Amino acid sequence: MTPVTGQYDAPRQKQRERSGILEQMWLNRFDYLYVLPAILVMLIVIAYPIYYTIDLSFFKTPPSLQLRDKIFVGTDNYAAILSSDVFWRVTMNTVVWTIASTLFAFVLGLGAALALHREFVGRGVLRAILIIPWVISAVAASYIWKWIYHSDFGVIGAVLVGLGLTDRPPNFIDSVNTVLPSLIVVNVWREFPFAMIMLMAGLQTVPEQLLRAATVDGAGAWQRFWHVTFPHLRSVSTVTILLLAVANFNSFIIPWIMTGGGPASASHIWITHIYELAFGRQRWGVAAAYSVLLFLILMAFGYFYVRALSGSERKDHGE
Amino acid sequence: MTAVTNIAVPKAPKSRKPIDGWRWVGRIFLVLMLLYTAVPMIWMLLTSIKSGFAAMQFPPQWWPDEPTLASYQKLLDPNNSVGQDFLRFFWNSLFVSTATTVLSVAVAVPAAYAFSRFSFPGRRFLFFSVLLRNMFPAVIFLVPLFILMRLLGLVNTHGSLILTYLTFGLPLAIWLLRGFYDNIPIQLEQAARIDGATRFQAFVLIVMPLSVPGIIATAIYSFIGAWNEYIFAYTFLNKNEQLTLPVGIQRFFSENTTDFPGLMAASFMMSVPVVVLFLLLQRYFVRALTEGAVKH
Numbered sequence: 001m002t003p004v005t006g007q008y009d010a011p012r013q014k015q016r017e018r019s020g021i022l023e024q025m026w027l028n029r030f031d032y033l034y035v036l037p038a039i040l041v042m043l044i045v046i047a048y049p050i051y052y053t054i055d056l057s058f059f060k061t062p063p064s065l066q067l068r069d070k071i072f073v074g075t076d077n078y079a080a081i082l083s084s085d086v087f088w089r090v091t092m093n094t095v096v097w098t099i100a101s102t103l104f105a106f107v108l109g110l111g112a113a114l115a116l117h118r119e120f121v122g123r124g125v126l127r128a129i130l131i132i133p134w135v136i137s138a139v140a141a142s143y144i145w146k147w148i149y150h151s152d153f154g155v156i157g158a159v160l161v162g163l164g165l166t167d168r169p170p171n172f173i174d175s176v177n178t179v180l181p182s183l184i185v186v187n188v189w190r191e192f193p194f195a196m197i198m199l200m201a202g203l204q205t206v207p208e209q210l211l212r213a214a215t216v217d218g219a220g221a222w223q224r225f226w227h228v229t230f231p232h233l234r235s236v237s238t239v240t241i242l243l244l245a246v247a248n249f250n251s252f253i254i255p256w257i258m259t260g261g262g263p264a265s266a267s268h269i270w271i272t273h274i275y276e277l278a279f280g281r282q283r284w285g286v287a288a289a290y291s292v293l294l295f296l297i298l299m300a301f302g303y304f305y306v307r308a309l310s311g312s313e314r315k316d317h318g319e
Numbered sequence: 320m321t322a323v324t325n326i327a328v329p330k331a332p333k334s335r336k337p338i339d340g341w342r343w344v345g346r347i348f349l350v351l352m353l354l355y356t357a358v359p360m361i362w363m364l365l366t367s368i369k370s371g372f373a374a375m376q377f378p379p380q381w382w383p384d385e386p387t388l389a390s391y392q393k394l395l396d397p398n399n400s401v402g403q404d405f406l407r408f409f410w411n412s413l414f415v416s417t418a419t420t421v422l423s424v425a426v427a428v429p430a431a432y433a434f435s436r437f438s439f440p441g442r443r444f445l446f447f448s449v450l451l452r453n454m455f456p457a458v459i460f461l462v463p464l465f466i467l468m469r470l471l472g473l474v475n476t477h478g479s480l481i482l483t484y485l486t487f488g489l490p491l492a493i494w495l496l497r498g499f500y501d502n503i504p505i506q507l508e509q510a511a512r513i514d515g516a517t518r519f520q521a522f523v524l525i526v527m528p529l530s531v532p533g534i535i536a537t538a539i540y541s542f543i544g545a546w547n548e549y550i551f552a553y554t555f556l557n558k559n560e561q562l563t564l565p566v567g568i569q570r571f572f573s574e575n576t577t578d579f580p581g582l583m584a585a586s587f588m589m590s591v592p593v594v595v596l597f598l599l600l601q602r603y604f605v606r607a608l609t610e611g612a613v614k615h
Contacts, residue, residue, distance in 0.1 A: 028437065031437040033429075034430060034432060034433035035433050037425075037426045037430070038426050038430035041426065041482075041485060041486050041489065046460070046486065048463060048467060049459070049460045049464055050459075050463075052462075052463035053460075108352065111348050112348070112352050114345065115345035115346070115348050115349045115352075126349065126353065128601060129353065129356060129357060130352060130356050131597070131601075131605075132356065132360065132594055133359075133360075135543060135594055135597045136547075136589075136590040136593060136594060137546065137547035137564075137589055137590065137593070138547060138549065139547070139549050139565035139568065139569060139586075140565075140586035140587075140590050141359075143568075143572070143582055144360070144362070144586055147362075147363075147582070147583065148359055148362060150579075152375075152377060153374065153377055153379060153579075155362050155379060158377065158378045158379050162378060189355065189356070192352075197605055200605075221341045246454050249456075250454075250456035250457075250458075252456070252457070252549075252550055253550070271456050271458045274458050274459075275458050275461070275550075278458075278461065278462055279461075284462060287462065291458070291459040294456070295455070295459065298455060302454055305454060
């Protein structure tokens with residue numbers, strides 16, 4: 001029996017290698033059944049909207065969004081955006097918001113992960129408490145902080161006055177200068193636990209022997225961190241930073257609930273601005289053009305994103 | 320024994336000193352982080368047990384003079400209009416989140432398994448398009464989805480939310496689950512196949528039971544994601560009786576801007592289900608997130 005199957009298998013194997021992509025797809029046709037539901041749902045809800053947004057960005061649309069009445073205007077929407085002052089201010093805010101939030105969330109998360117790495121009494125409880133802000137809804141978080149920042153009855157203002165640092169409670173989120181940093185504090189509050197979780201897991205992969213070897217060789221704590229621990233955290237750090245950056249670039253709820261982009265657009269970031277253009281002022285075409293620009297930026301982001309993630313995948317398959 | 324202590328003794332004093340300094344830095348840092356994390360939540364709780372009058376004082380009452388549960392009673396009382404609304408929002412959120420969770424798991428499990436095990440052409444492409452989707456913000460999709468929902472007749476229904484949450488939760492769900500499947504040895508299935516199981520049987524009977532932690536984790540993420548989602552709910556739903564909690568609370572308190580104890584009580588109650596879920600299933604929750612990103 002065995003020689004027969006051997007003879008049978010060899011040509012089939014060969015044919016399989018030589019066959020074109022269509023044939024391979026056919027041979028693996030049942031594999032697609034497993035992915036089909038996911039792909040189908042994504043096509044309806046994702047591919048169509050993307051096509052639609054690009055299309056709409058070339059039209060002037062009536063506020064009612066009755067699409068029969070749209071007028072083709074070419075690239076006017078894009079020109080209008082790029083020449084407006086608000087666009088550049090909002091872009092600046094977005095850059096500050098994204099970089100500062102990502103940086104602080106990562107650094108605080110790294111610090112917490114390192115400090116929580118060694119065993120001590122109450123470590124589990126502490127870790128759980130630190131993660132809670134990440135679990136609760138951003139809407140709840142926004143209201144909690146809005147109340148904390150309240151210009152008359154806010155607790156931070158009261159503490160500052162109590163310590164004699166100011167005469168009157170400061171206007172954290174009603175002032176053009178302080179609103180963005182204040183919102184970043186809230187955002188970091190919600191996001192550092194994510195970095196912490198990722199990095200704690202990353203720390204588990206640092207081999208204990210290496211650290212001990214470094215100690216024997218006389219390396220100080222800082223040297224051990226920099227030369228042993230940190231290189232092991234590189235790939236997980238890259239993924240964490242990218243995920244944080246994308247999430248921050250896309251954030252909406254905190255600025256929207258807390259300030260609605262105000263005062264004087266000082267806390268508008270791209271997403272809230274697009275939302276306001278579309279649903280607030282009903283300028284659908286302009287909002288769509290904005291979305292397309294956003295899309296292009298994200299594609300650039302996406303290049304690094306995919307590279308970082310596929311880097312970790314390749315390693316995984318190599319093993 | 321003596322040999323062991325002999326080795327340990329010369330080492331200990333050497334490594335003690337430099338570590339101690341950093342240990343203190345770590346402790347102080349943790350205390351500061353604990354304050355940063357916990358103070359806002361504690362202040363929420365303290366405010367929620369004040370009366371409206373007591374909350375609006377300067378300087379504030381650090382501990383409420385007359386603690387009261389009136390805000391909670393109001394929110395949970397089905398006989399007054401506030402309580403009715405709140406309980407309805409709560410129920411809506413629960414329904415939408417549960418339906419989303421069940422569907423997500425049902426769709427993500429086979430997909431993640433396929434991505435982990437099979438090698439059909441386009442597998443990598445599909446996987447990365449799944450990941451890429453995760454990058455795009457909800458706002459880009461709002462207008463077209465709104466129109467799509469209008470076409471499908473789903474505006475102002477929970478169906479519109481379940482469909483969108485399902486789609487937008489899928490990339491993460493698939494990614495998480497794939498991490499779990501990657502770590503289940505393929506030999507187990509091969510053994511089952513040799514014993515005569517079909518590929519599907521091997522999947523259902525061997526792999527599925529082993530991936531229960533992954534499924535639990537994915538379910539928690541779907542549930543929490545759906546429970547906390549705001550933008551789509553804010554855009555797709557208009558009728559008061561349809562609203563989910565985040566939008567319901569926002570709408571309610573944009574009318575009653577000074578009822579901070581009520582707002583804090585509502586924020587607290589909105590957080591309770593997800594925090595409890597997280598605390599109970601913490602293990603899975605933390606493991607799942609890192610399974611995909613960190614390779615063992």
